[in-house]
Amino acid sequence: MTATVESTTTGLTSEQRAKHANRRLHRTEHRWALAFVAAPIIGFLLFTLYPIGFAVYASLTSWNGLGPMTFVGLDNYVTLFGDEYFRISLYNTFFYMIGIPIGLALSLLLALALNRKIPGRTAFRTIYYVPVISSLAAIAIVWQFAYNGDFGLINQVLAWFGIEGPDWLQDTATVKPAIIIMAIWKGLGYSMLLYLAAIQGVPASLHEAAALDGANAFQRLRNITLPMVRPVTFFLVVTNIIAGSQIFTEINIMTPAGGPEFSSASIVWYIVRKAFKYQQMGYATAMSIVLGILVFVITFIQFRLNRRNSFSID
């Protein structure tokens, strides 16, 4: 008797109860989930969002980092566009990006070569990757010495071929190319690896079908491989531009004074110098905001171009 009564009463409310219980369960789940993502959210608010807001305000002030911040409106930005050093450092930063297409082309060729059945290909892959994992500071130190006009490795090797190399880092004409060569050398393995993975993802049947149709190796490269590795190219172009716009370590180590006649100084190098050597924090922040906007715009354009292109292919 009691049992049936109980069962009927629970039976009446079981649906509602289940709903209640479900809602309660969901609420506990929400709470736990929120607790689990709390750390990155707090980290984002404290160390990214708040600093951005602060930077925007600081860029509108005259400020040495310690004393009071005097609001000056857009003065810093106006000064910026008349600042020849800023203009040159911006030009240098873009100049370094010439290395990006060269590096990508070389690494694609490298990946195509390593995709063939060549003896020792895993060893090659490892060797080409070693510069990627090496500390940039240590690499910059070695290359700085390697570029030494009299005792550096580069000119000693060039001397074998009877070429008398310049004093690379002391010459306005060669300092930027020298840094580009080093950057290509360091980044080659990374792009190669991504390309290799993408190439290996291309179905063999596509190549076989094209070969049967009489397409030669070059045509297959142009019409099959290149379109298939396009997402990787896009990824590498975007990440390289973002990283390239922030080039600093190699500049600061190889040319501590910004190179002859400021010819190697990058934006970030100039920002760091203004902020931490000359204590012009407000002005330096304005430059850093310009850099942030620049990176954002470039990324945005890249994504737009990429979308349009992939539509036209479809």
Next chain:
Amino acid sequence: MATTLMKPPTPALKDKPRTGAQRENRLGNAALFLLLAVGSVAMLAPLLWMLTTALKTKVQVFALPPVWIPDPPQWDTFVRMWTEAPILSGFKNSLIVALSVTIIGTFTSALAAFALAKLRLPYKNAIFLVLLSGLMVPYPTIMIPQFVMFSRLHWVDTLLPLIVPLLFGNIIMIFFLRQYLSTVPDSMIEAAKIDGASYLQIFRVMILPMIRPAIAAQFILWFMYIWNDYLAPILYLNTPEKQTLQVVIANLNVEFATQRDYPLIMAASFVALLPILVVFLIFQRQIIESVALTGSKG
């Protein structure tokens, strides 16, 4: 003509072009092998030169014609550098920063990835996208405000500004772990919930073992990144004994270059990149695989 037609057509058709193509291939591969070998020499030369320079005497560095292989090698450079430069403290500081960041940061990142991939949470995707948008902000844009924040806390010239912000998790790691977790069927987690497991238990007993390979790969990549970091450490660390290894060698480069002690600079730089090189050579398969994954997921 007739005889060839009499033969079974497939081998005849396949055999001839294949051998021709194979011979061509073998020739091409030999040429490529040579090219790649020359390239390998170029890739390794600066690093080898770093090592041989470290083993030269101070005078041999400037000898003309150049000394390629120092004889006898000055192994003493690798001994004296520990007392002549703050390399030991640099090692210690770099280890403290890299280990505390990667161990705690990996834990917070994995928890967040679990919640973002598998738990019910309102605005979950919006939260994820906002966190991802942080990747678009270049560090130089926020470094000055961060510096001011930490200097108000009197954290300048300590390792804290290099550690604390990163303990809150790494969005790149969250991204990849979330991706990895999306292959785990929801039903497994629902079943565990019905069995009365708490969310922390599910994470510890079920999720963590499952995503261990992904965590390991991301952990190593992050460790390398922190170990090699240079910009933030030079902003914060002034006292030589408090500097991380990268800052130590960069300062040695300035200080000892005036004394023309290039062997010591090269020895210290070599030692600074050695730990990562060893880690890479041990875990190269995992590292290479997870990096290759970056491109396809990015």
